[in-house]
Amino acid sequence: MSRPPLPRIGVFVCNCGTNIARTVDCEEIACAAMEWPGVVVARAYKYMCSDPGQEMIAEEVREKRLDRVVVAACSPRMHEPTFRRALASSGLNPYLLEMANIREQCSWVHDDPRAATDKALALARAAVARVVRHEPLEKRFVPMNPATLVLGGGIAGMTAALQLADAGQPVTIVERADRLGGNVARIDLTAPHLDSARELLLGRLARVSMHPMISVLLRAELEQLEGYQGNFTADVAVEGASRRLEIGSVVVCTGYKEFDAARVEGLGYGRLPDVITSFELELMLKRGRIEMADGRTPRTVALVHCVGSRSEEYHGYCSRVCCMTALKYGHEVKSALPGAAVVDLYIDMHAFGKGCEDFYRKTAEIKTLFLMYGKNAPPVIRPAGPKDDCNLLITLDEKLSGEEIEVPADLVVLMVGMEPREDAGRVAQLVNISRDKDGWFIESHPKLDPVATTTDGIYIAGACQSPKDIPDSVAQARAAAARILAKVAKGKIEVDAIFAEVDAARCSGCRICGTMCPYGAIEYDEEQKSSRVVEASCKACGCCAAACPSLAVRARHFTDEQIFAQIEGVL
Amino acid sequence: MAFEPRIVGFLCNWCSYTGADLAGTSRIKYPPNVRVIRTMCSARIRPSFVLKALAEGADGVLICGCHPGDCHYSEGNYKTLRRQVLLKRLVAGYGIEPERVRLEWVSASEGQRFAEVVADMTERIRRLGPSRVEMLPSTRRAG
């Protein structure tokens, strides 16, 4: 392992305002760096990521003829692309960059300036040692298959499909159920404008069914997904038979399922016949019969918010749509049963959308009784006694009056929250995306990139990412379509330059690497008696490189030499 | 001066490194003794990396990967787990306490957990004292 001759390294330390500079002495790092072998320039600056910061790097590269750059700043997950672009703009291969994460993993987590500066020094030193061994890598382009697979035929899936198909691109919708429409098909009216959900769906449904560019596979399930962005092969099981689809992108719109209300003991769901879920009320509304189990018309209807949501015991998150849905029920019950009283038990009223606060006020104006209960103190429902003039009694600690009260009710509707579908884990594994602690799919960045995932070519939209109402799902589905359209419009996609390669001369042909690769990206050449990596399928995990007994596999950009140098550097 | 352990951390890019970043964005404090090296997957971590670190004077090595079942590359972390068993035996064979090499699962949403793992590891190594490795045979194979 020989050191390359005379590297010319530039070290750039970012203050990040005071984010880094408050705990880490950036000037000290810059000074120390000047002493390290190969470093010809080291500078600290307020915001390295800013235009002038990037300009500074590019200028130094040009002026000092730098051939390696180290940026000590935030996490490479944040700004590595930015600085790679800066290198590229100054004519340097972008892979000749190494970042030292002195913000997320140093200045933000340590209080002692001395210790933090020492750690930052070590990290920067390691980066310098590593960057010496970097080599210029070239990105490659692969063709982009314009076809898209949409997983899930709910409102998000249909919207994404139509958006793509209207742009002239072929789409296949894979839906597990025997009909399209998802959960929206189960509701009658939408909040807050009381529009017909049926009309909304019927329009989409008609267009999807009549669209020449969309094919719909019902009772179908994705079985396997292979390949890489722009060039996936999907195996879909349709009613027992397997079909193979060639596609370029996947939009996951698998939606949600409702929380099982029976899990909350005190609400009596499943035990008390007149305690029903919101979806059961929707069915009653569609049939025009809001009735108790014995067929009588309820005089008081109670709505309980946050069933399974915002609780320590079940789901900590807010399900985002239930408040408005409950207000909608307030209107609907009063419309169908003008004499009935409506009681609404909530924690905080989340009426945040356009027109929603207005809707909340209107619901109050028609004399809905709003009762506030505490988080983690759900109301308790029990059957009323023979002397009571009602069917059920709800006990709760009412927050706005400070009174422990009981409320008479004939019918109780539980506003069940959303949770990930049971098969979300399987889907995540199939398409290779991650899930958060609640089981929702994780977007690549909530603000920068809310529809992409950690796997290129796989997008998420709708409630499978987190609870969402219809407009937000529609917007997200279209956003996913925008990403795909952008790639399709270009016709080709960049493939990351980082992948593994086999040195045929060293390879003994033991084929251990092939058994390790989760993507089947390693082929065995019978003639040469050596293994070979299919670059486009390789995802650069480096598992093969770690396993190769003869050190014939090189994980580009994560080579043994680079990591050894880094180990020496941090110690 | 009190003994400050030097620990090398190998973190997988998708879960643990992101988790460590999350600890940062959440400003969760932990001891500064771990220096992190990023790999794409915990399965990239060749046992020789660990030996190299110990040979260079590290008092401990922390390997973090995704939770079983969550690996970005499907099953890389299982491979890491299998290697870990052998690695510990190997390390013990060199006369190094096997506790100095630790494998933990930290997901992208577990910033708090990462901080706890680091704090706990630092404390344990501190109690164990400095590594007594004088010089190990180089694990590097010259090209």
Place this chain on the structure above:
Amino acid sequence: MAVRANPRLIDELELYGAEDVQKCYHCGNCSAVCPFSREPFLFPRKSMRYLQMGLEERLAGTLEPWLCYYCGECSEQCPREAEPGETMMSIRRWLTAQYDVTGLSKLFYRSWRAELAAVLLVALLTGAGFLLFGLKYGGGSLGVYAGPGAFLPASSVHVFDWILGGTLAALLAANCARMWWLTTGRDRRVRVPLLDYVTRAFLVPLHFVTQKRYRECESKRPWAVHFALVASYLTMLVLIMLFLESLHAAPANRLAHAFGYLATAGLLGTTLYALRGRWRRATPLHRHSHETDWVFLVLLVYVAATGILQHALYRWFGLDTAANVVYIAHLMGAVPMLAVEVPFSKWSHLAYRPLAMYFADLHERALARAASPAGAQSVPAAA
């Protein structure tokens, strides 16, 4: 033990004028802007909450509505136009009905037709009664207004006044007792020692006469108007109950007359001002008018106007017959006004408000005593 909520109480209160209370979403704005709202009496939000939830027993036991003077600050700044001021007003009407032992109040407030009918009935009975009395036991001739042989001798009317006053006072006293029971007597959380009842009793006349709490409102004008009205009314009451005969005496009692003029001017001025405000809906107070408010104000103007008219006809123009006719008309207004308004409607608040201040003071002391360690010790000792 949990209290039972009643989602339908709000419908009942609507009849008393609480038309907007359902709009309240409990931001707490009103209680914080209210200059009177302080612990342990936080309002108007909390009273509104009891109303919305239908906690009837709690609502009937609240003193807070009587501590509110409807300056309108809360209604003006209410983000949801839930009209807290008007709601408090409506609760006061409802409370008046709750205190009333006869149940007539409930009838009058819920139906303005019933109230109007009652007023008319009493007016007709009064008119017929005085006419019969005048013809049969009085002077017999409408042509004589004052002196011996007067159609309605002042001494007889005076007796009638005292009988009427006594009856009304008895009714009002019964209502006040019920108010005590609902707000203080049955409330186990406040234990008021007998001594407090005695030593703090001065608060009732103090507040009755000065209305001093009203002055704490940001705008002083409503207090001034109200004070003028009450002062005029009281002056008139004193004049009629004690000096009716000297008012009627042939040689003019200048002092009594001077007070009479002053009081009449006060009554007419303030009531006309109030009527104009209600007509123009100038302030939040005037934006909502319950039918009973109109009945009350119109009666007051009518009584004041006929009162001064009969005086003028006799004193200034010497038209005895006309004066007598107007006098009967005056009584036909005054008697129903007093009979309906004092124990059963708006006028009763003259009694309830000072009483509420008195009770509130007692509550405050009792609560403070219970909260302090010394008080905590003394409670078991008392038990």
Place this chain on the structure above:
Amino acid sequence: MSVAASQRVGVFLILDDGERPPARGGPPGLDLIRSYSSQLPEVVRVSTLPATPRPDPLALASAIRRDTLEAVVLAGANPGALKPAFTRAMDLAGADPARVRLARFRRGDGSDRATEAAQAAVACAVLGVPYHLATIRETRAVHAGTLVIGGGVAGIQAALEIADAGQRVVLVEKTGTLGGHMAMFDKTFPTLDCAACILTPKMVAVGQHEMIEVMTLSEVIGVDGTPGNYRVEIRNRARRVDPAACVACHACMEVCPTIVPSEFDAGIATRKAIFMPFPQAVPNAYLIDAASCVYVQTEGQRCGACVKKCAKQAIDLDAEDEVVLRDVGNIIVATGYEPFPAEQVERYGFRRYPNVLTALEFERLTNASGPTGGRIVMKTKRFNKRRKVEEWVCDPEGPQPASVAIIHCVGSRDRNHNPYCSRVCCMYSLKFAHLVREKLPDARCYEFYIDMRAFGKGYEEFFERIKEEGVAVVRGRSAKVIEKDGRMVVRGEDILGDRMLEYPVDMVLLSVGLQPSPGSADLAALLGIGRDEHGFFRELEYNADPTGTERGGIFVAGVCQGPKDIPDTVAQAAAVAARALRSVVSGIERDSSGGLTAAQVESRARELATQLAAL
């Protein structure tokens, strides 16, 4: 889901709120809608209903039975409100309860266009065909360029999405830099990553993108053409500094004599007449504020000092505005918002007490790149020698507050001001509380709220965390900021604690809401798109098309359509980009924004009805 042709349909025209049933004639347009409805062959009965009081389902049932109606159409501004009553009535009458259909329209002033649209909506409902399906129009030959109005995060995102697809974008921004309000923020909730870290790379990317033409200091002053082919007139106000030549060296600024409050710093710091809004501004160059420049104001009589100082001769004080034309296929409106002017709520004492700050002021105060370097300080009195007056300034060395109160819903959820919820204030208030606790661990911090609207991904968890950090979260929007014994006191009801609070505080932060930016009325008129009752641009359909407008090829994104947070804004901006890309990639502009006559829609609906029946 299909419709049989022989159906007996009853149409119920529902009057608007407060409208009474007319004896004769009726409100504008209503008669025309009624007569049109009754001539449809399927319709056997047309009746008019007031919106309130709610109709009794039993009475409706007997009416349905009397006319043996098989289907019912409810038509009006908000027909859904009565649907459950009719569904029940249909069931009671023994008819199919699923056959209650809605025709939603705004009669408005009874203009021909509104009436035509209303008739079309009724026809569609009678035939059981979704309105937006029957009204789709297609335009071919779409111009490939896209105009984006507004250079905030929404505009930036939309522009990048489109440009990354290789399509040309013109980005028009009113101020001198891209970035919008987001560039002013310190941290973003709930992850607390810094706003600049997210935004500045995107700003740089826009500035450098070869497919994006950025026009700052510019405004759209005219729009002509049809969906897919618009010609836009843009006025570029003179920057007076050549951005290509300027190296941002500060020399000009140092000599400039004029000091005015800095807009970017929300007025808590000052700038010169020649200035750069902030160090990361894109384009990264100085500009001259004509309104405060002595040279411009005196028409060249005085000053001009900066010109001499500029080594690169980049300054041209006599430069003039110019008007340019651009042809585009789609227009994306992303004009954002302005914060609610807090002085309108007098009781909070904004402008009366120096240390009552609005949200944006605090964002700048706590921002590491702000005037105090991120140190949270109270304003202190300082004598201004130039103007010879005492003024309140944020001194980086100034005293720090020992207690801070944060008041939610300032100007929001309030019928006296903006009745809607501004959607972001709860979360940014929690973020402020966190920043206060983080930077001033000894300071007490109170939050006064009504409902804590922590609805997004990770928001509820953030709320829980703030509570754990020791912030006193009080339910009860505090009512008043008063002065007592020389200290500011916040008075409010603690509803959950059943107490009246009077907290003495050093600093009050007002969580002001968002409202439409001042120019949006003019822009709406210019573009021919609608606004809702609060002044935000109106989307075509709340659920089906949350980003389309009444004019095809014009879309809205971000807060100008309604308050929303950054993730939702970014998602919406990307969604709008998809709409633009869709037409550019396919060459077909497809919209259902109207423009067809009722008869045309009716005949298309009949066609569709048979097609739908076959599905």
